[in-house]
Amino acid sequence: MVKEAATDLITNPFVPFPATLKSAIELTSDVKLFTLELDNPADEFDYKPGQFAFVSAYGVGESPFGLTSVPYRKEGLQFAVRKVGTVTTALHQLEPGAKTGVRGPFGNFFPLDDYRGKNIIIIGGGIGFAPLRPVIRTVLDNRSDYGDVIIINGARTPGDLCFSPEFDEWSRCPCTNLVLTVDAADVSWNGRVALVPAVVADLKPSPQNSVAIICGPPIMIRFTLTEMKKLGFEDDQIVTTLEGKMKCGLGKCFRCNVGEKYVCRDGPVFTFAQISRFIEQF
DSSP states (O other): OOOOOBOOOSSOTTSOEEEEEEEEEESSSSEEEEEEEESOTTSOOOOOTTOEEEEEETTTEEEEEEBOSOGGGOOOEEEEEEOOSHHHHHHHTOOTTOEEEEEEEEBOOOOGGGGTTSEEEEEEEGGGGGGGHHHHHHHHHTGGGSOOEEEEEEESSGGGOTTGGGHHHHHHSTTEEEEEEESSOOTTOOSEESOHHHHHHHHOOOOTTEEEEEESOHHHHHHHHHHHHHTTOOGGGEEEEOGGGOSSSSSOSOOSEETTEEHHHHOSEEEHHHHGGGGGGO
């Protein structure tokens, strides 16, 4: 079962922790990986894969983003931010040393302890791969705790594949199959050219003792789910995160509902058994 959302925040959940931008690395033409460090080391910010936080561009606003780091690596708080609106544009304009704020963490998380001993299938598309990065890091850093791992990462073009500097590290791990695919190739691309659901249909991952974790554009999720069901995966073997539907983060504005579920209160991580009746809302 997916864990319940954490609601007991030590500090006022509406007040962000002051933080400093340590680095902003370009992952694609419109996505940057931001590393933030809290200004007060005493501030407690413990989190797990799948949780999210709000990042502030002072004077402009704040937006929710999934945490793409893992706390035990002590690399700072990391977020993959795609430039799509006012707040994200303001964040992309920040230089290292700029002051910002972080509010959270919020939500539940991927119950990776419950998946120990199982085969893990990780399927992502575009910026939707960002919340899957901490899942990959946790699983591969504790490789002997899990079965076979398949990572399917799709994007529109080769230049849109996030986290490409880490692909060699992932593919070198034992019993780990990294599969990259793009919708349209360029002259340098020698890999697959196919949509993610077609790759799933081609690879035919087994549902036996397996968990599939999916995140990406709604249309990708919908057709990937269809292929997974054809392969025999049950709804409780398929997990996703709906962090893109986040609003206030506290279940107060009632704008992130999926049926009777509220993403920030009950999620953002759900099995499809929990939300299958409302899949048309994706």
